[in-house]
Amino acid sequence: MKLKIQIPPNKINTTIIAEVILETKVILNLISSSIHSKGGIMIIEIPDNMFDIVKAGFTSRGASVIPLDVSIKRDEDECVDCGACISVCPTRVFSFDENWELQADLSKCTGCGLCTKMCPHKALEIPEFD
Amino acid sequence: MSKTIAEINEKIKRGDACVVTAEEMPDIVDRIGLGRAAREVDVVTTGTFGAMCSSGAFLNFGHSEIPIRMAKTYLNKVEAYSGVAAVDAYIGATQLARDNTVDDIRYGGANVIEDLICGRTIELKAESYGTDCYPLKEITTNITIDDLNQAVMVNPRNAYQRYDSATNGSNKIIHTYMGELLPDYRNVTYSGAGILSPLSNDPEYRSIGIGTRIFIGGAQGYVIGPGTQCSSASGFGTLMTMGDMKKMNPEYVNAAAFTGYGTSLYLGIGIPIPILDENMAKATSVRDSDITVSIKDYSVKNRDRPVVKTVSYAELKSGFVEIYNHSVPTSPLSSFKRARKVASELKRWILEGDFILGTPVETIPQNLSAKPMKETMKIPLVGDIMDKFPITIEKTGSVVEAARKMRESSKNHIPVVFGPKNHLEGIITSWDVSKAVSEGTLNSVEKCMTKKVIYCYPDEKIDVAASRLSSAGISAMPVVDSEGNVVGLITSEDFSKLFSGRKLQ
Numbered sequence: 001m002k003l004k005i006q007i008p009p010n011k012i013n014t015t016i017i018a019e020v021i022l023e024t025k026v027i028l029n030l031i032s033s034s035i036h037s038k039g040g041i042m043i044i045e046i047p048d049n050m051f052d053i054v055k056a057g058f059t060s061r062g063a064s065v066i067p068l069d070v071s072i073k074r075d076e077d078e079c080v081d082c083g084a085c086i087s088v089c090p091t092r093v094f095s096f097d098e099n100w101e102l103q104a105d106l107s108k109c110t111g112c113g114l115c116t117k118m119c120p121h122k123a124l125e126i127p128e129f130d
Numbered sequence: 131m132s133k134t135i136a137e138i139n140e141k142i143k144r145g146d147a148c149v150v151t152a153e154e155m156p157d158i159v160d161r162i163g164l165g166r167a168a169r170e171v172d173v174v175t176t177g178t179f180g181a182m183c184s185s186g187a188f189l190n191f192g193h194s195e196i197p198i199r200m201a202k203t204y205l206n207k208v209e210a211y212s213g214v215a216a217v218d219a220y221i222g223a224t225q226l227a228r229d230n231t232v233d234d235i236r237y238g239g240a241n242v243i244e245d246l247i248c249g250r251t252i253e254l255k256a257e258s259y260g261t262d263c264y265p266l267k268e269i270t271t272n273i274t275i276d277d278l279n280q281a282v283m284v285n286p287r288n289a290y291q292r293y294d295s296a297t298n299g300s301n302k303i304i305h306t307y308m309g310e311l312l313p314d315y316r317n318v319t320y321s322g323a324g325i326l327s328p329l330s331n332d333p334e335y336r337s338i339g340i341g342t343r344i345f346i347g348g349a350q351g352y353v354i355g356p357g358t359q360c361s362s363a364s365g366f367g368t369l370m371t372m373g374d375m376k377k378m379n380p381e382y383v384n385a386a387a388f389t390g391y392g393t394s395l396y397l398g399i400g401i402p403i404p405i406l407d408e409n410m411a412k413a414t415s416v417r418d419s420d421i422t423v424s425i426k427d428y429s430v431k432n433r434d435r436p437v438v439k440t441v442s443y444a445e446l447k448s449g450f451v452e453i454y455n456h457s458v459p460t461s462p463l464s465s466f467k468r469a470r471k472v473a474s475e476l477k478r479w480i481l482e483g484d485f486i487l488g489t490p491v492e493t494i495p496q497n498l499s500a501k502p503m504k505e506t507m508k509i510p511l512v513g514d515i516m517d518k519f520p521i522t523i524e525k526t527g528s529v530v531e532a533a534r535k536m537r538e539s540s541k542n543h544i545p546v547v548f549g550p551k552n553h554l555e556g557i558i559t560s561w562d563v564s565k566a567v568s569e570g571t572l573n574s575v576e577k578c579m580t581k582k583v584i585y586c587y588p589d590e591k592i593d594v595a596a597s598r599l600s601s602a603g604i605s606a607m608p609v610v611d612s613e614g615n616v617v618g619l620i621t622s623e624d625f626s627k628l629f630s631g632r633k634l635q
């Protein structure tokens with residue numbers, strides 16, 4: 001899962017990430033980070049089952065942790081129910097119903113983004129993080 | 131007993147024709163038999179909705195106050211061909227806007243067509259050299275489809291009878307006009323409507339010919355001939371079609387973009403098949419399981435892509451096919467839901483008497499085939515330009531020996547081999563040698579060589595090999611046979627010599 005970590009301005013010079021990694025022994029995948037005078041924002045990815053411990057690690061150091069909704073957004077006006085997205089999704093989010101209409105089980109989406117490049121109709125998008 | 135198209139048209143006008151879709155027909159034939167089906171069913175409607183790259187439209191803009199003979203014409207920055215008189219242009223679906231690249235595909239000819247049909251405004255820009263009769267050299271204006279005298283879709287190649295499906299046997303993801311193909315045969319994509327496919331329901335072209343009236347993009351249009359590359363002889367027929375864009379419905383005309391390929395047009399086409407006799411009742415009772423295609427490996431950069439397997443549309447539509455003992459997910463690229471909608475809409479038109487069958491003035495020959503391009507400048511193969519007697523070293527050899535061989539041959543790369551047949555084990559470069567010197571590990575080539583070697587085969591085209599070399603950022607590759615034994619070496623120098631023309635005879 002992906003998390004947004006907000007670090008207050010007075011904490012950004014500390015080695016907060018390194019500390020959390022050492023303490024929790026969870027391997028964090030840093031997706032993006034931006035640091036400015038008003039504080040820092042980082043997007044990280046962690047295994048789902050590590051959420052509680054990682055969250056505790058950051059919050060105890062004064063940072064806030066927000067889980068990100070990474071599931072794909074489908075623009076139903078653009079979608080033509082071709083089904084191109086079905087075979088590329090590693091977690092089998094997409095399927096056809098008996099009328100050949102596309103169904104999406106978004107709870108299974110990991111936000112990997114493979115389907116966004118596949119969709120010929122630009123109907124699929126991963127929400128942007130700010 | 132047989133019927134004629136004129137008789138069926140009489141029934142349509144009277145409102146008592148029996149019309150079914152190509153999806154309904156097989157069960158009807160099973161239930162009541164061919165003889166009765168041929169007597170009772172008058173028309174079977176087909177439909178397909180998918181990417182039809184070979185589509186485009188002739189547009190006529192009318193004359194400007196100071197006339198211009200448009201030489202270069204752009205519609206929302208997409209070039210349209212205007213080498214046809216003064217103010218006509220042909221906009222092709224796959225032409226990209228001039229500020230797009232293959233890595234950034236946002237807008238192309240297909241989008242122009244879609245925007246026109248949706249009634250949106252398009253910027254027209256044209257340039258010319260100016261003549262006495264057409265003095266204007268430049269014009270920029272905004273138009274909609276209503277401002278055009280004609281907007282006629284004329285598509286060189288539509289409605290493929292069936293289409294080979296795609297997979298990827300390489301270890302990298304590839305982006306093709308058959309969509310995103312995952313490495314190691316992890317997905318399969320296919321195109322075409324199978325049971326509803328127009329040409330699969332009339333494979334002998336009994337009723338589909340020049341002048342056949344069809345459903346195209348939600349309007350009534352015509353077949354105007356065999357499509358380009360039509361291979362009616364091998365069951366890969368295509369049709370050339372036309373239709374009036376001003377009457378089209380956006381639901382059946384959609385612009386699409388395939389990542390890494392370009393734009394394309396999704397188009398709905400439906401063809402009514404008159405059931406004149408038992409033979410035609412039989413043809414229209416075709417099922418998905420009767421129509422087979424090959425699954426081809428699109429990672430092979432050659433026209434003749436290897437066939438991985440032959441499957442039927444029934445297997446493809448089941449969602450999974452088996453490849454090398456794995457169950458592999460399949461994706462259609464065309465929409466079966468909309469293909470159904472095309473077939474049922476056409477059925478409704480005929481039932482309501484709004485659509486009368488056209489009688490073809492000429493049929494499409496059943497013996498057409500397509501030939502490959504004649505290439506006068508044959509691209510050489512790796513085997514033609516490689517060093518056929520490369521210096522090699524046994525993996526048991528020493529680094530000092532490797533260094534000596536490099537100096538004597540003035541080569542920077544030496545393939546490391548093993549056994550009597552020179553099986554490729556690795557490659558050692560002058561950089562590996564200096565590293566070994568600095569680390570003091572001089573006694574074993576095997577320890578300091580690069581084990582993951584990028585290599586190529588003698589029968590690969592040199593442009594393919596050259597792009598592999600440059601994308602890996604290396605300057606030499608061993609050439610191996612099918613068993614992995616070294617048969618040559620090819621270097622970036624060999625390529626540059628060739629491309630600069632010195633080695634070309």
Ligand code: SF4
Pocket residue numbers: 071072088089090091092093108109110111112113114115116
């Ligand atoms: S983003 Fe990845 S996991 Fe989510 S639907 Fe697309 S392919 Fe599936």
Ligand code: SF4
Pocket residue numbers: 074078079080081082083084085086102118119120121122123124
């Ligand atoms: S690939 Fe895009 S258009 Fe096709 S079914 Fe999926 S979301 Fe819809």
